[in-house]
Amino acid sequence: MLVNEKIAIEHGLKSDEYKKICKLLKRTPNITELGIFSAMWNEHCSYKSSRIHLKKLHTKGKKVIQGPGENAGVIDIEDGDALVFKIESHNHPSFIEPYQGAATGVGGIMRDVFTMGARPIANLNSIHFGSTQHKKTKNLLRGVVHGIGGYGNCMGVPTIAGQTSFDRSYNGNILVNAMTLGLVKKDKIFYSKAAGLNKPVIYVGSKTGRDGIHGASMASASFDEKIEEKKPTVQVGDPFTEKLLLEACLELMSGDSIIAIQDMGAAGLTSSSIEMASKGNLGIEINLNKVPCRESKMTPYEIMLSESQERMLIVLENGKEEIAKKIFDKWNLDFAVIGKTTNTKNIELFFDNKQVANIPVNTLVENSPMYDRKWKKSKLPKKNKINKTIFKSLKIKDTLKKILSSPNVCSKEWIWQQYDHTVMGDTIQKPGGDSGVVRVHKTDKAIAATVDSSATYCWAHPPTGGKQVVCETWRNLISVGAKPIAVTNCLNFGSPEKEENMGEFVECVQGISEACKYLDYPVVSGNVSFYNETKDIGIKPTPTIGGVGLIKDYKKMITMNFKEIDNIVLVIGKTEGHIDQSLLSRIILNENNGPPPEVNLFNEKNNGLTLLNLIEKNFIKSAHDVSLGGIITAISKMCIKGNKGVQIKKPKFLINEIEYFFAEDQGRYLIEINPNDLKEVSKILDKNSVHYDEIGKIIDKEMIIDQKTKLTIDELKSYNTNWLKRYMV
Amino acid sequence: MKSSVITFPGSNCDRDMDVALTKFGFKNKMVWHNDQELPKSDLIVLPGGFSYGDYLRCGSMASKSKIMNSVINFAKSGGLVMGICNGFQILVESGLVPGVLLRNKYLQFICKNVHVKVDNKENTFFKNLDKKILEFHIAHNEGNYFCTNDQLKEIEDNNQIAIYYCDQNGNTNDQINPNGSIKNIAGIFNKEKNVLGMMPHPERMIDESLSGEDGSIFFKNLLNNIK
Numbered sequence: 001m002l003v004n005e006k007i008a009i010e011h012g013l014k015s016d017e018y019k020k021i022c023k024l025l026k027r028t029p030n031i032t033e034l035g036i037f038s039a040m041w042n043e044h045c046s047y048k049s050s051r052i053h054l055k056k057l058h059t060k061g062k063k064v065i066q067g068p069g070e071n072a073g074v075i076d077i078e079d080g081d082a083l084v085f086k087i088e089s090h091n092h093p094s095f096i097e098p099y100q101g102a103a104t105g106v107g108g109i110m111r112d113v114f115t116m117g118a119r120p121i122a123n124l125n126s127i128h129f130g131s132t133q134h135k136k137t138k139n140l141l142r143g144v145v146h147g148i149g150g151y152g153n154c155m156g157v158p159t160i161a162g163q164t165s166f167d168r169s170y171n172g173n174i175l176v177n178a179m180t181l182g183l184v185k186k187d188k189i190f191y192s193k194a195a196g197l198n199k200p201v202i203y204v205g206s207k208t209g210r211d212g213i214h215g216a217s218m219a220s221a222s223f224d225e226k227i228e229e230k231k232p233t234v235q236v237g238d239p240f241t242e243k244l245l246l247e248a249c250l251e252l253m254s255g256d257s258i259i260a261i262q263d264m265g266a267a268g269l270t271s272s273s274i275e276m277a278s279k280g281n282l283g284i285e286i287n288l289n290k291v292p293c294r295e296s297k298m299t300p301y302e303i304m305l306s307e308s309q310e311r312m313l314i315v316l317e318n319g320k321e322e323i324a325k326k327i328f329d330k331w332n333l334d335f336a337v338i339g340k341t342t343n344t345k346n347i348e349l350f351f352d353n354k355q356v357a358n359i360p361v362n363t364l365v366e367n368s369p370m371y372d373r374k375w376k377k378s379k380l381p382k383k384n385k386i387n388k389t390i391f392k393s394l395k396i397k398d399t400l401k402k403i404l405s406s407p408n409v410c411s412k413e414w415i416w417q418q419y420d421h422t423v424m425g426d427t428i429q430k431p432g433g434d435s436g437v438v439r440v441h442k443t444d445k446a447i448a449a450t451v452d453s454s455a456t457y458c459w460a461h462p463p464t465g466g467k468q469v470v471c472e473t474w475r476n477l478i479s480v481g482a483k484p485i486a487v488t489n490c491l492n493f494g495s496p497e498k499e500e501n502m503g504e505f506v507e508c509v510q511g512i513s514e515a516c517k518y519l520d521y522p523v524v525s526g527n528v529s530f531y532n533e534t535k536d537i538g539i540k541p542t543p544t545i546g547g548v549g550l551i552k553d554y555k556k557m558i559t560m561n562f563k564e565i566d567n568i569v570l571v572i573g574k575t576e577g578h579i580d581q582s583l584l585s586r587i588i589l590n591e592n593n594g595p596p597p598e599v600n601l602f603n604e605k606n607n608g609l610t611l612l613n614l615i616e617k618n619f620i621k622s623a624h625d626v627s628l629g630g631i632i633t634a635i636s637k638m639c640i641k642g643n644k645g646v647q648i649k650k651p652k653f654l655i656n657e658i659e660y661f662f663a664e665d666q667g668r669y670l671i672e673i674n675p676n677d678l679k680e681v682s683k684i685l686d687k688n689s690v691h692y693d694e695i696g697k698i699i700d701k702e703m704i705i706d707q708k709t710k711l712t713i714d715e716l717k718s719y720n721t722n723w724l725k726r727y728m729v
Numbered sequence: 730m731k732s733s734v735i736t737f738p739g740s741n742c743d744r745d746m747d748v749a750l751t752k753f754g755f756k757n758k759m760v761w762h763n764d765q766e767l768p769k770s771d772l773i774v775l776p777g778g779f780s781y782g783d784y785l786r787c788g789s790m791a792s793k794s795k796i797m798n799s800v801i802n803f804a805k806s807g808g809l810v811m812g813i814c815n816g817f818q819i820l821v822e823s824g825l826v827p828g829v830l831l832r833n834k835y836l837q838f839i840c841k842n843v844h845v846k847v848d849n850k851e852n853t854f855f856k857n858l859d860k861k862i863l864e865f866h867i868a869h870n871e872g873n874y875f876c877t878n879d880q881l882k883e884i885e886d887n888n889q890i891a892i893y894y895c896d897q898n899g900n901t902n903d904q905i906n907p908n909g910s911i912k913n914i915a916g917i918f919n920k921e922k923n924v925l926g927m928m929p930h931p932e933r934m935i936d937e938s939l940s941g942e943d944g945s946i947f948f949k950n951l952l953n954n955i956k
Contacts, residue, residue, distance in 0.1 A: 149838050153868070154779040156741020240739050240782025332738065418838045420868045422930075423777075425745040428938045439938070554938065 001031045011038035012217045024363040032300045032357045039267035042217045046368040049496035050528040053509050058517040071112040073524025075486045082186045084118035087179035087490040087546040089529035093234040094176040098143025103151040103237035105178040111263040114246050117190040117253045118182025122438050123152045125178045126163040126451045126544045130171030149418045154239035158427050159419035160436025166407040172534030177490040179546040192262040194280030194315045201339040205245045205311035209294035212307025223534040241310040248331040257320035264311040270304045272313040278365040283344035288351040292334040300356045375502035384580050384594040391658040403629045404719040411721045434479035446554035448482035450547050455540040457596035460581050462504045466511020467599040473547030475625035478608040481558040481615045482549030489526035494538020496530045504541035518601040560624035562642030567698045573668030574691040577659035583629045584662040603667040610688040619677050626668035632661035636716050645702040730955050732772040737762045737791040742777035749932035753948040762794040771955050772809045775816030787871045788818030810924045817926035826919050826926045828876035834909025840868040845892040845915050846899050852922035853954045862899050863943040865929030872928040874910035891916040
């Protein structure tokens with residue numbers, strides 16, 4: 001087929017991008033070459049709209065072994081151990097085909113982690129759906145949850161935490177972000193940089209089929225009414241083969257055969273081979289007849305663009321082919337030597353003894369387009385003038401009931417009970433807590449991990465929202481007694497070609513970077529997902545942050561359930577009564593305007609580190625961060641989990657009761673301490689200038705606010721646990 | 730005491746089982762499904778997981794593995810064999826215990842703590858157990874035990890039901906049945922009671938930081954009974 005501008009545009013390239021290709025090649029590309037360019041230059045693979053801004057992220061730190069740019073980030077967790085982790089989006093495919101879309105999202109991120117030599121030890125996910133009234137929501141939720149479980153459960157990796165939200169803005173574009181943590185010895189990390197000439201390039205794993213062709217291009221465009229036609233671009237997952245691939249790769253990695261390894265994810269064989277060559281500043285030669293194919297008569301174009309799952313590309317040391325083949329044979333996986341490294345710095349493809357593509361690697365990578373797109377600066381919205389008399393008409397009990405049973409606050413047990421969260425025998429904090437916690441096998445250490453996003457805050461004011469999400473994950477880690485170390489981010493936005501969406505992206509990234517820098521909590525990996533829009537309507541900006549922390553002695557881990565009657569409950573951090581953008585404002589007052597709560601990074605850091613100090617001294621019996629729904633929602637969850645009640649003191653502040661209980665001011669936690677420790681704890685808090693209020697004490701099975709407002713724990717439980725189960729019936 | 734854990738392609742609780750057995754004093758060996766011979770063992774364990782992806786009926790492919798001939802012979806000569814979760818499905822498929830395991834009643838994978846009642850203590854697995862009700866953990870998609878009426882009669886006549894799903898007080902009713910199993914059956918024996926298949930995972934309940942410790946009780950007791 002002869003290539004022209006029209007065909008290039010059908011491949012998702014822009015007219016000037018096509019011209020650039022012709023200029024770089026000094027000729028017209030053939031169809032295979034055009035396919036390769038379109039795969040490498042799309043937004044998903046090239047980060048052409050985001051690269052310039054991602055450079056500003058805070059990515060350095062003492063604990064960082066590998067920052068962004070590899071298959072996943074790596075941090076030092078002491079004693080020669082390293083933690084490999086990353087989050088990635090699979091939004092577009094999951095909307096088209098929820099089961100396979102979500103399943104292959106989980107499969108892809110696990111591959112990114114074990115490609116680096118790490119055994120996956122935990123999965124997390126952040127999933128966002130449209131309004132609960134929308135006709136697609138239920139089926140999408142069911143499909144996505146089945147898909148995540150179907151893949152992760154079969155792999156035998158526990159899913160230890162996650163986040164689920166519902167918002168109208170996801171009606172036409174759901175979000176599925178999957179995160180994996182893996183464990184590796186510091187001196188056994190594998191990278192994707194090829195090295196050495198004439199080294200065998202081997203292909204292992206599943207056979208190549210016609211599934212997922214143009215998957216990455218599909219994920220680089222918006223949706224319209226013809227979306228059903230895109231189903232063939234969704235890959236089909238085979239977790240069983242991935243489990244075999246995992247074991248086979250780790251077995252091969254225990255020796256010294258591998259020079260470089262790269263999984264075939266987005267844009268399959270194309271991006272994996274080019275990435276390895278580019279990093280090694282080498283050329284690569286592939287004989288496409290050697291690629292194991294599932295279907296007959298596949299063309300070079302199809303082989304190069306297939307996104308069939310569960311495949312890896314490896315550059316081996318010379319003479320190690322037999323050793324490697326034996327291992328992959330044992331695990332019943334395909335193994336083929338398909339090419340070699342060369343000094344041409346070109347990617348050269350052969351098929352039926354003919355050269356079918358010859359492209360300089362740097363034209364695909366370094367010379368790929370990079371745009372400094374126009375973006376619009378946001379303004380901090382004016383504070384809402386809420387008529388305070390309205391608070392008088394609200395009853396705490398009714399309001400709390402509505403909030404506890406609202407889709408975004410209610411218990412997500414229906415979801416996480418479908419995920420195996422206990423396999424591998426090291427899960428010491430299950431889903432439903434502030435963070436999931438897994439022990440580092442056979443040691444006293446544990447890793448805490450959490451994933452969060454706050455689209456509403458980001459939508460109201462992107463820079464504040466960006467900061468807030470980072471802080472929220474920081475608090476989630478502190479609440480279980482973990483020292484936060486680093487984050488991974490998944491940046492889900494609308495079209496970068498729209499100034500407003502681009503502005504949201506730029507400013508959220510600024511906020512994230514500022515918070516990460518201040519908290520010494522660097523970004524080590526991540527991905528960007530643009531074009532989350534359908535028929536011109538984009539999602540609310542949703543940067544998702546996955547935070548990771550270390551607990552040196554897992555016996556010191558903290559949980560949120562109230563422990564003992566007569567213990568005292570303190571609120572750490574100051575309550576100012578910020579109601580705008582709170583759940584109260586949105587679902588009770590039906591008010592969507594106003595600024596998000598302010599984020600004070602000094603207080604975040606100071607409050608968090610002081611709490612860690614108190615935990616280290618064994619003063620804290622239970623802890624929970626205050627987020628959506630404010631103090632009263634947080635305290636309700638501690639009651640529910642601990643099956644204990646609380647006698648709440650009247651607030652002695654100028655703000656009214658409703659504001660005090662439901663405000664979403666940042667930097668706050670609830671902690672339980674023994675009354676005998678109060679003096680000592682107060683001393684430490686005062687010394688560190690941490691604001692705190694004594695809010696009440698733990699009693700048996702009832703939440704008592706005043707003589708009129710009493711709730712039993714069973715009532716609280718029923719509000720919180722039933723909504724989702726009933727919705728999904 | 731010596732134990733062996735078989736690893737099939739897709740097994741994923743093999744390591745957990747190894748950790749548990751070793752913790753309670755077994756000398757455990759891992760055995761590859763393609764091996765022909767079993768090492769000398771006092772106990773053979775078929776672990777949980779998704780052997781062959783469970784793409785056919787769960788456990789059916791694994792039940793035809795090379796090693797299974799030796800496992801079947803070992804069982805027939807009176808050796809102790811225990812299948813957990815996918816291992817239970819493999820036992821059923823290989824005919825070592827009666828019945829079948831269907832998809833859970835609500836068509837969902839389910840991962841949670843459950844209580845089980847131990848009725849029959851006249852066997853090596855549960856003999857001398859102090860407790861009658863244990864808290865175990867389940868994680869499966871196909872644990873819905875089913876058999877014909879004739880089989881059920883035979884199973885009951887021979888006291889082959891090992892454990893039932895129950896509430897914390899030992900009541901076995903529909904409400905606490907997590908997967909729709911007939912008679913709340915969570916585990917059964919062969920006629921001779923030297924082969925046990927059960928859905929719950931005792932190996933996930935072996936220290937206080939995990940879901941509970943009743944797995945420890947089970948393994949300690951088992952080791953003492955074999956000694």
